Amino acid sequence: MQPSSPSSDDIHLSEWQMNHFAYTSDTSTPGQKADAYRAQILRIQYAWANSEISQVCAANLFKKYADKYSAILDSDNPEIGLNNCAENILTLARSQQNENDKWQSALTTANVMELKCVQEMMQNSEMFRSDKEATASVASGLPKLTHCSGDGKSVHRDGSSDCTSQELHIPGQAPALKPHQFGMLSSAKARAAHSFLPVPISEVSDITSCVTPLFRDGESVFSSSLTLMSNSGLKQNSSSSTQSAFPSEMGNLGKRKAFLVSNEESSTTSSGFILNKPVNTEGKTFARSGSKNNENKASGFKTAKEQLWVDQQKKHQHQSERLAPFPSSSSTKKTLGLSRSRGVFGKFVPPTPKQDGNENTETQCKSYGSTEVTCPTDERLKNIEPKMIELIMQEIMDHGPPVNWDDIAGVEFAKATIKEIIVWPMLRPDIFTGLRSPPKGILLFGPPGTGKTLIGKCIACQSGATFFSISASSLTSKWVGEGEKMVRALFAVARFQQPAVIFIDEIDSLLSQRADGEHESSRRIKTEFLVQLDGATTSSEDRILVVGATNRPQEIDEAARRRLVKRLYIPLPDASARKQIVTCLMSKENCSLTEEEIDLIVKKSDGFSGADMTQLCREASLGPIRSLQSIDITTIAPEQVRSIVFQDFDSALKTVRPSVSSKDLELYDTWNQTFGCGR
């Protein structure tokens, strides 16, 4: 009779017995014992994954084997402890990262490495090694353990913090390994050792930020077996958050498998085991359900990115608060989000009340990207979406450098009128009452680039008002559907921030005369704007001024024109204004123009707008650079660049042309004579 070939069950059984013998035998070395335990655990894992055994059974077996296994792991004796088996452990850990959807091993490199006992044993081992051996360990990629402290230094296990590491310090190895060199370490040990490499930390303040790269395998899966081990003597010192960079990443549990969750109820055992409950840095267990973020929130844990985010937010808030009492303007035109998005790191300014004395309480509310921003709670803003308020604060409210009347060349009549009817009343509302009360809407019209925006900023600046600047075309184009709400929100925030100046560039596109093909949303925005303007006009308490600017005054709707009671023509700069612009700009440069030469430039630039004059000066200032020719621009000293001379202006005048046609000028003149309020 032929002996039957052994079945796979028989093979499994014999392997099981061999392993059992190995770890019960007195003659087995600790390494053999550890291998045997690992093999058994592996076997249980696979059996569990294949549904060959029940979860309860697997959990019990895990517990049993991990108990014994941990006795070896936990040994303080560096001769028989894990150190001798580290290579095998790591190989095992990596090999178990399979793609099985139902099962993911807990024995990841990260999980094993984050055990305090593992770290301690590895350190003990190092102490036993000679310098020569240490060098050998470097060759195989095992650096001395360092981790990042909260203050940005790398702290050795012995508590010293001698490396402010941008670099990896390895005992016995003179040159430090830079982070980018990590990839050069190729052995299995080296790859595992990556987990301990200090990371560049110059830009992060939180210890947790150091953790992120440590788990680059991205499989920080937590499961019962490791927890079992940690609770049977290997429990991490979870309170020492500043002592170890590792535990905080324990929050990365998003990939825990469903079967682990289902096991939760039975996780706390009589022997005190806590299954599947990672311990956070404060020694509390994480909430099981929810995403990583939720878990982080629940534990107070923040990732580096989150911490940076919060820090940035605080910083900008602080800056903005300093600016808030006297908001001014910037040289950058705001276009309601069309221009550049400063995002959540932008200059958010809490809309703190100013001179109206309202001491409104502020509450923390959620906004973009779950960043916490301070949102005002005020009657005037209660129906406004927080995101709109934030957008207005970031994109429309202007915080640039102050503008003085002297910065605006020419336009003397307009300046004098504005001072008289707007700035003074804003400064002294008690005197300018009744008939003297200021207008709520004015219109600045004229060719492009003549300083209308500058004047708007200057009004706000000189009257101590908050300056809101938007481009009307962005309301009708980008904010289709939202534009109407935005107009309402804008006036609400301005009311809250009063005294306020709302500068609306290209107001013609918002208040153009009604046409048959007019889009419904544009019509609604216009209506809303007129309603708000009326509200501002009729409410004598509100100190809001709407300044509209346009290059096409003839297109403005009649109804709107009536509401913008003061219509001021801002013409092209005359000769003296052009001279003022050139003199002002050249005074900041290395320039050797004589008085006569400046006069000649002014003469030659007849018909130029203020913006054209600025462009002319810019072009001329490049002359000295262009004349360098053979000299290497990368090595030249600033002193070697010659001063700007008349020749440079002469050349510039050949390329810079006036941007306003005489035909257009006639149109402005005509409209000014009909509707303008100038002389």
Ligand SMILES: Nc1ncnc2c1ncn2[C@@H]1O[C@H](COP(=O)(O)OP(=O)(O)OP(=O)(O)O)[C@@H](O)[C@H]1O
């Ligand atoms: N009167 C002026 N005095 C000094 N600089 C001026 C003057 N006018 C224009 N400029 C220069 O031109 C730039 C553009 O001016 P500004 O934006 O105020 O013109 P604008 O009339 O609002 O133009 P647009 O109608 O195209 O919006 C200013 O930043 C400034 O450098």
